[in-house]
Amino acid sequence: MSAGFDGLGLDARLLDALTTLGYEEPTPIQQEAIPPLLEGRDLVGQAATGTGKTAAFALPLLQRLAKLGTERPRPSALVLVPTRELAMQVAEAVHRYGRALEASVLPIYGGQSFAQQLRVLRRGVDVVVATPGRALDHINRETLQLGGVAVVVLDEADEMLDMGFAEDLEAILAATPGERQTVLFSATMPPRIAAIARRHLRDPVQIRIAGGNLPAGAVPQVRQTAYVVPRAHKLAALSRVLDLENPEAAIVFCRTRTEVDELTETVNAHGYRAEALHGGMTQEQRDRVMKKLRGGTADLLIATDVAARGLDITRLTHVINYDVPNAPESYVHRIGRVGRAGREGVAITLAEPREHRLLRNIEQLTKRKIDVARVPTVADLRARRLELIRASLRETLLAGELDPFRVVVASLADEFDPMEIAMAAVKLAKEATGATADEEREIPEVAPSRERPGREKRPARDRKGEGVRAGRPGGRQGRAQDNGVARLFIGAGRDAGVRPQDLVGAITGEAGIRGKEVGAIEIADRFSIVEVSEDVAAQVIDALRGSKLKGKKVTVRRDVATER
């Protein structure tokens, strides 16, 4: 069992699920929210993505379902989320946590076929995770009956309001029983959210994980950098950071035991000398690991927060956060492993685009700036390799004892210039430290997610696309930022009567993003290509797939063939 979760009142089967997932202790939001939710209280929680808020509401929700017994109404729980991406993520989390309780879950969002959703809804499903628009469509068609719903969760409520879903939310809540338990999570608490909470929640527990104050000197003097990297490229980014920084010894933090084990295996397969350290290991195993690290037979320690608490290893020069920690306080504990006793230390954080807000929370707590830097490029890496070769050559020259090689150079010197001979030797040295194909692959640069999604309301479909040039997409006439531009293929063009302003209107209206994030547009007879900022690309694809263009459903996907 997960000792850290004991005492919250969770069912043993849920605790087992958490152990299997490798969670070692509850995050602050889970610690605060789970007990009152298990008592059936309504709750308003201020928490951003990455704080562990999904488990904070999903675990009590699942426990409530189990209590209702197998004859419970279906659905008994409804979770409303702003985007398709989040609907899938939350459904996946509910599924993982609730496997042993045999709870069924269905994500429903725009763009997916109604028929498929209908089949599952008819069969009966315990938890529906839906975007508001599609939920309302089903309610109006009477294919989603909410009369038996005992728990409603509004997740990322501020984003749902920003996307223009306020009226949809009201209508959906009106279709649920008045005596339901209602839970609202939001990263920010503007007055509009407070008003919704007042109208729809009964005497809610209010939770805000406050920034708190740190005692003076609690934050060590370390260089702090963050790279914003999509999940799929994190491993490549970690390798690159390790290659560039060349730490004497580093600790890489993960959120769960499972991640620690997986990452250790992967980096070892890539030639590093890494050891895992987590709360599931015996004291003897841990001692062995620490000995290897202190003795220099391992250079990387991959660890969870719990296992690494209080560690003092003199060799450590770098702390790398493979994930942004769930709580800002954990970040401070983590980076405290380096920069001790006046030594220099480096803290590097790999953040996913949506975790940007967590970095701000950390800055607020530590009162220090975290530089958000460009992920080192292949060119940076090559330059660094050459720099290392130069340094090795210099050492070799200083060490002398080069005579045995004189004959090689001398015999070539008749034919070639000595400078060229030396350059050829450097080339050979470089090839000997050859880069793998992986290392030579560019990691896409993404801008952090905007602090807030665009303010445009959903119904504003007829907004004019003023100022957007129908230029050549490869050119830079458009207004999307140069860093991280995605090209989207849209399966309708001039033949279907599509004009640039239709595309801009649909994108700003449906995806709730600002016109300035739409770049160049090209309209061909049968299709169109639109450039948008990479950080909103997934959002735009989701939104357009769930809506119609000129009255028709259209194919929307990344334009892989011509992507830079």
Ligand code: AMP
């Ligand atoms: P969320 O804020 O719900 O999106 O969660 C962010 C990430 O933290 C997800 O990948 C979860 O799997 C992970 N997570 C949530 N709770 C815990 C926990 N108690 N320990 C470790 N990881 C967690």
